[in-house]
Amino acid sequence: MADASIGLWTVPLAVLGGAIRVSTPFLFVSLGECITERSGRINLGLEGTLIMGAMGGYGVSYLTGSPWLGVLAAGLAGAALGALHASICGLPRVNDIAVGIALMLFGTGLAFFLGKPLIEPTAPRLPSIDFGWWSDIPQVRAALRINVLFLIGVALAPVLVWALRTTRSGLIVRTAGESADAARAMGYSVNAIRMRATMFGGFLAGIGGSFLSLFYPGSWNEGLSSGQGITAVALVIFARWDPMLCLWASLLFGGAAALGPALQSVGISQGYHLFNAAPYVLTLLIMIITCSPKRTLVGAPAELSITK
Amino acid sequence: MKADVLSGIDQSGKYRRAALREKIGSVAEFVIIPTLALVAALIMFGIFVALFGKNPLDLYYYMYQGAFGTWFSWQNTLTRAAPLILTALCTALPAQLGMVIIGGEGALLIGALAATSAALALPGAPPLTVQIAMACAGMMAGGLWIALAGALRQYRGVNETISSLLLVYIALALLNHLVEGPMRDPTSLNKPSTREIGAANMIGTIPGTDVHWGFAFGVVAAVLSYILIYHTVFGFAARVAGGNVRAAKVVGLSVGRLVLIICLLAGAAAGLAGMVEIVAVQGRTNANLAAGYGFTGILVAFLARHNPLAIIPVAILLGGIGASGGLLQRRLGLPDASVLVLQGMIFVTVLASDALYGRLPFLARKAA
Numbered sequence: 001m002a003d004a005s006i007g008l009w010t011v012p013l014a015v016l017g018g019a020i021r022v023s024t025p026f027l028f029v030s031l032g033e034c035i036t037e038r039s040g041r042i043n044l045g046l047e048g049t050l051i052m053g054a055m056g057g058y059g060v061s062y063l064t065g066s067p068w069l070g071v072l073a074a075g076l077a078g079a080a081l082g083a084l085h086a087s088i089c090g091l092p093r094v095n096d097i098a099v100g101i102a103l104m105l106f107g108t109g110l111a112f113f114l115g116k117p118l119i120e121p122t123a124p125r126l127p128s129i130d131f132g133w134w135s136d137i138p139q140v141r142a143a144l145r146i147n148v149l150f151l152i153g154v155a156l157a158p159v160l161v162w163a164l165r166t167t168r169s170g171l172i173v174r175t176a177g178e179s180a181d182a183a184r185a186m187g188y189s190v191n192a193i194r195m196r197a198t199m200f201g202g203f204l205a206g207i208g209g210s211f212l213s214l215f216y217p218g219s220w221n222e223g224l225s226s227g228q229g230i231t232a233v234a235l236v237i238f239a240r241w242d243p244m245l246c247l248w249a250s251l252l253f254g255g256a257a258a259l260g261p262a263l264q265s266v267g268i269s270q271g272y273h274l275f276n277a278a279p280y281v282l283t284l285l286i287m288i289i290t291c292s293p294k295r296t297l298v299g300a301p302a303e304l305s306i307t308k
Numbered sequence: 309m310k311a312d313v314l315s316g317i318d319q320s321g322k323y324r325r326a327a328l329r330e331k332i333g334s335v336a337e338f339v340i341i342p343t344l345a346l347v348a349a350l351i352m353f354g355i356f357v358a359l360f361g362k363n364p365l366d367l368y369y370y371m372y373q374g375a376f377g378t379w380f381s382w383q384n385t386l387t388r389a390a391p392l393i394l395t396a397l398c399t400a401l402p403a404q405l406g407m408v409i410i411g412g413e414g415a416l417l418i419g420a421l422a423a424t425s426a427a428l429a430l431p432g433a434p435p436l437t438v439q440i441a442m443a444c445a446g447m448m449a450g451g452l453w454i455a456l457a458g459a460l461r462q463y464r465g466v467n468e469t470i471s472s473l474l475l476v477y478i479a480l481a482l483l484n485h486l487v488e489g490p491m492r493d494p495t496s497l498n499k500p501s502t503r504e505i506g507a508a509n510m511i512g513t514i515p516g517t518d519v520h521w522g523f524a525f526g527v528v529a530a531v532l533s534y535i536l537i538y539h540t541v542f543g544f545a546a547r548v549a550g551g552n553v554r555a556a557k558v559v560g561l562s563v564g565r566l567v568l569i570i571c572l573l574a575g576a577a578a579g580l581a582g583m584v585e586i587v588a589v590q591g592r593t594n595a596n597l598a599a600g601y602g603f604t605g606i607l608v609a610f611l612a613r614h615n616p617l618a619i620i621p622v623a624i625l626l627g628g629i630g631a632s633g634g635l636l637q638r639r640l641g642l643p644d645a646s647v648l649v650l651q652g653m654i655f656v657t658v659l660a661s662d663a664l665y666g667r668l669p670f671l672a673r674k675a676a
Binding site: 044084088091092093094095097098099101102103105106107108109110112113116226227230231233234237270271272273274276277280281283284287288291292293294 | 408410460462463464465466467469470471473474475476477478480481482484485488489603606607610643645646647648649650651652653655656658659660662663665
């Protein structure tokens, strides 16, 4: 009955609800990667970190019965992978892009290996907050059933903007990203700064992964992440290394990724797989539009290998 | 005066010997350092497996048995090495230009789709015609797929590592769409697939073995790539541009053309891998094709330091690791993902070993 009353509004509502749900991993990975890249290093391994976080979070939630411990464990696993990335990149003549690819494969393999026994059991999932209590329409209620992690991510974006702009550590991170020589001249170890920034990025990416397994879609299997990590890394470029823009971009990508399932929910399953490719096509199109071979990108950290 | 000239000749001989020593030293480095990295990864993997209560010595024994222990496992290894050689070229060729392309898996899938389409479009044609059409279609499609990433980098400044990986996911979505929709064989119920290309069109095995001809294709492609890169003017130009883009432009090289042609060739190699998988193994296109050969190929290219000839033995080695996965599962009860873990460890140690070049004490070169 309610279904009929809102008619075609089902699709945009499902896209909106999906955008909020699906965007959370994008948001966490991109915020973390944003900080890593502002310190002058790129970590392409976050795809592997995301999957490790999903597996680790699910496993710990299953073993301890507490999903929040799972989230914490996922973050720590991510930070550990970040530390591995940073320590290898700290060696002379090692290329950070290649190390990222290696850790993408390593993280994925390790998660599949350790996660084999976790495919069957059901772990306690993260609770959600119901913001749709005012409405009688089930679709509205479903769309507004929001997880706390999303709210934390939304709050984190302006905090990171503020921290980068005004705090001492924000300034140090930016200095390392703009000019390693300047940071060295000030007496800081560039490797140590980037180590912390990469661990922070890994921590957030791990949390993003735990969202996948503990809230939406909310189970652990080997097909859980398909490129969200790498899309989020591309998204940071599109967002011009600005955490607030990362937030808007994540919502946009979440909406694009929710399009396929939303259409399927109203019975349009033609081209389901093509709609699933929407976020990747969108990423590619946005990169084509916003990049330029002639000038370096506005806001790009000068030490970043990917834009040099 | 005369003595000076003579001593000059003597000097040049000395320099030549020094240069030779240097060359042997650097070749030895390129062999010894990756081998050390490989051994380190195997030790780490042994420790990792020991943490799960398995005996590392059993592990090494079964890995050897599964990869190279018997004629049967050798054939399995070489069959797996075939697509790895071709997908590794997809990363190694652009690397000559300083580009990091990791989208071999996408080009493989697109190549397989195109090859299958070509075969299905030519019903009743003689097998050789069909096979040639399939190879052309697969190479063309794969080539254009990677050339797209190259063109975006060259003309729009889009990072080719990210774009080529995004193209993998797009290729996978396209494959799933076509296999479950327009190209679906209605009789394939459990696993949506295209129609079969027909047994007559399958290529056979190398006489006396169970290894299909795809392995020979891979070896030929690797040798041709080696000649192209190290023994032609084109390859020299590519290496100049890879070393220093500005210098290449100053001497009048068309960098854009180099990028496009190299990416086209790279994608064609991966597309050929897709065609080979169809025409020698699968017989039809379905989701089985996304078996990760494209991703392992990246590791092969890095381990071979992007040298097309070195890719052949490295691909055989990695093919062997893949081939031993089944035995590890059956005998040691390790999950199939253990091969992925080992591959990841090898990748990490190989990259970390980059720091060792020029620093090994027993290879230290005397300053001239």
